[in-house]
Amino acid sequence: xxxxxxxxxxxxxxxxxxxxxxxxxxxxxxxxxxxxxxxxxxxxxxxxxxxxxxxxxxxxxxxxxxxxxxxxxxxxxxxxxxxxxxxxxxxxxxxxxxxxxxxxxxxxxxx
Amino acid sequence: xxxxxxxxxxxxxxxxxxxxxxxxxxxxxxxxxxxxxxxxxxxxxxxxxxxxxxxxxxxxxxxxxxxxxxxxxxxxxxxxxxxxxxxxxxxxxxxxxxxxxxxxxxxxxxxxxxxx
Numbered sequence: 001x002x003x004x005x006x007x008x009x010x011x012x013x014x015x016x017x018x019x020x021x022x023x024x025x026x027x028x029x030x031x032x033x034x035x036x037x038x039x040x041x042x043x044x045x046x047x048x049x050x051x052x053x054x055x056x057x058x059x060x061x062x063x064x065x066x067x068x069x070x071x072x073x074x075x076x077x078x079x080x081x082x083x084x085x086x087x088x089x090x091x092x093x094x095x096x097x098x099x100x101x102x103x104x105x106x107x108x109x110x111x
Numbered sequence: 112x113x114x115x116x117x118x119x120x121x122x123x124x125x126x127x128x129x130x131x132x133x134x135x136x137x138x139x140x141x142x143x144x145x146x147x148x149x150x151x152x153x154x155x156x157x158x159x160x161x162x163x164x165x166x167x168x169x170x171x172x173x174x175x176x177x178x179x180x181x182x183x184x185x186x187x188x189x190x191x192x193x194x195x196x197x198x199x200x201x202x203x204x205x206x207x208x209x210x211x212x213x214x215x216x217x218x219x220x221x222x223x224x225x226x227x
Contacts, residue, residue: 034215043115043202043218044154087154101146101154 004088004102011108018075020105022088025069033064033071036087038104044087048073075107083109113137115219117203123225129191132222134203135184144216145178145188146202154202160186193226200224 005023012018024033032051036044048055050062050071061074075082085104116135124130136143144159158168163180171178175194180186190197200223204216 036216041223042220043204044216045218046215049215100156103153 003100004090006086006088006102006105008103009106009108011110012078013110014079015077018078018082018107018109020073020075020086020088020107021070022073022102023070024088024090027068027090031068031090033062033068034089034091035060035062035071035073036089036101038085038087044101047086078107078109080109080111083107115203115205115217117201117219117222119222120220121223121225123227124193125227126194127192128226129189130193130197130224130226132188132201132203132224134186134188134219136186136203136205137207137217138184140205140207140217141183142206142208142214143180143186144204144206145186146204146218147199148202148221149199157188190224193224195226198224198226 010020032049034049035047037047038044048057048060048062050064052064052068055062063072073086085106087101087104089101115137118133122130141162142159145157146154147157148154155170157170158178159166160180163183175192176190178188188201200221202218202221204218206214206216208214
């Protein structure tokens with residue numbers, strides 16, 4: 001299984017850009033990298049997914065270096081409502097057993 | 112799209128009782144997952160189905176846990192008998208196609224189970 005390592009917590013202020021890095025040293029060739037956001041009392045919600053280089057959507061950007069052993073979720077101009085736990089998930093289509101969530105990063109946005 | 116629907120949202124029961132959690136996946140999704148979340152262990156994958164067939168139940172903690180998917184629109188997770196250590200939030204998620212490629216997981220809002 002491709003294990004992921006993320007910081008346990010991060011603090012930021014409103015309006016700042018936040019970058020959360022996930023380490024996945026033993027990522028397999030056919031593994032994609034997916035990030036989820038979870039608010040209290042809710043299930044995780046899909047944010048963004050990528051395989052290599054850079055992916056951007058209306059919510060975030062995902063940067064993946066050439067060796068794919070890490071990835072960085074970038075949240076532009078965060079607001080208080082971005083306070084949540086963010087999970088990096090690495091897994092392949094071959095076996096959903098590999099869809100193992102790590103401990104996540106608690107992001108706290110301060111006013 | 113109503114999303115993944117779980118019921119009940121909260122369940123409080125006494126040790127030894129049977130508990131049944133229910134899930135309705137998103138229509139058209141062919142994968143269904145049951146996760147359990149606790150402070151100590153985080154999100155754990157218990158079992159998943161593909162086209163209503165259980166594929167991997169290696170995450171099911173013990174024989175007291177069982178899951179079924181009688182059709183594409185309904186799944187249950189049953190605990191019999193329940194124990195206090197089963198207290199957790201149980202999530203159901205669904206996805207379409209080869210999960211992990213272009214098919215993100217869609218989670219329900221979970222069932223918070225408390226066993227006293």
